[in-house]
Amino acid sequence: MAVFPLALLILSLSLLVCAADLYKVLQVSKSATDQEIRKAYKRLSKKYHPDKNQSPGAEEKFVEVAHAYEVLSDSDKRQIYDLHGEEGLKAHEGGQRHSANPFDMFANFFGGGRPADDQVRRGPSSLSEFEVTLADMYKGNSIDFMIKKKVLCDHCRGSGAASNHDIHTCSTCNGAGVRLVKQQIFPGMFAQTQVTCNDCGGRGKVIKKVCPHCNGAKILDHTAHFTLEVEKGCPEGHEIVFEGEADESPDWEAGDVVLRVRSRKEQGGFRRKEASLYWTETIGVEEALLGFEHKLTHLDGHNITLGRKGVTQPGFVDVIKGEGMPVFGSDFHGDLYVEYKVVLPLELSPEMRNKLYRVFNGDYNGSKGDARDEL
Secondary structure, eight states: OOHHHHHHHHHHHHHHHHHSOHHHHTTOOTTOOHHHHHHHHHHHHHHHOTTTOOSTTHHHHHHHHHHHHHHHTSHHHHHHHHHHHHHHHHHHTTTOOOOOOHHHHHHHHTTTOOTTOTTSOBOOOEEEEEEEOHHHHHHOEEEEEEEEEEEEOTTTTTSOBSSGGGEEEOTTTTTSSEEEEEEEEETTEEEEEEEEOTTTTTSSEEESSBOTTTTTOSEEEEEEEEEEEEOTTOOTTEEEEETTOSOOBTTBBOOOEEEEEEEOOOTTSOEEETTEEEEEEEEEHHHHHHOEEEEEEOTTSOEEEEEESSOOOTTOEEEETTOSOBOTTSSOBOOEEEEEEEEOOSOOOHHHHHHHHHHHHOOSSSOHHHHHHHO
C-alpha cells in the first residue's frame, strides 16, 4: 500500500474515529481490563486486516480498531479519554492528534507478522474433551467454563523489562546474538566457530532492570473465562475452536483452544446414534397383555404419549417419527425408537397362581373364558 493513500485514509477517518466511542469500537465495556482490551484488538485487527478481509469498509474498520487500541492500551491516554474524551486528548497533545500507522502497530503487536504471512511462528494449540448433557445437545445451550493459561505480562507486554529504556543491545555480541570463538587445532592453525551468545541467550538484547510484575518471566498465569455455544443437534465429537486463545508467548503467536464436544454417559436415559434417539420403556405383565398408556418426558421437557392397546411382545420397538435429535444445521429431526421391556413379578401368591393356571389351561368344571372373567 502506498504511503500517501494510507496517510490520507488515516486523516480522513480521524474525524469519524474521534466521534466514535472507542470502547464500542473494540466491543468492550468501560471497565475492561488491559488483558480484555488486548484480546479485543487481537481478534478485531485480524478480522478486518485488508490482507485477510477484502469486503468494503474492512480497511476503515481496521484503522478505527487500531486507533481505539492505541488510546485504550495506554493508561495515561485512557484516563484522559475517560475524563475528557477525544478533545481532552487533543489538548494534552498540543491540539494535534497524531495517529500511529495501524499497519506498523499490527506488525509490532504480532512480532512483524500479518494474517497471510506464513513466516509467523505459531504456538501449540490445545485439544480437550468437553462433556455436556444430551439435553444440551438436543435443545442447545451456552455453557461458561474456565481455562488456566499463560498470558503476556500486561506491564512489560512480554519484553521482561521494567521499561523500554531498560532494554539494551548486548555488548558481548553487539546485538548479533552469536559470537565467534577461535580454537587452536594444531600449533599455528586455528578454526573459528559461531556459538550462541551466553550473555543475551541469542536474543541480541539484555535487560538491565527486570519487570517488577512478572520478575522478567514475560508471562503470567491467568484464568480465562469462556462461553461454549452448544448448537442444537451438535454431533458427537464436534470440535469448537477458540482462535488464538492458547498459551501466549513473546516468541510466537498464540495457538487455538479446541474443545471436542461429547455427550455425558448416563444410565437409564436417552441414548443417541447420530440423529436417532433410543429409549427403553419398562412395562409389567398386565400392561404387556392388556395394553397401557404412559407419558415420556423428552429432553426439552415436552411430553410424548406411549401407548399400546394389544399385546406387547418383550423387545418390541416402536418408531416415533420426528422425535429424535435435531439434524445439525437444519430444521429437521430424526426419529425416536422405543424398546419395550417386560418385567415379570418376582413371586406369585397361591391365589394368583391358581387364577393364571385356570386362564391358560382351564379347569375341570368351567371353560377358559369363565376363568378369564375371574381375573
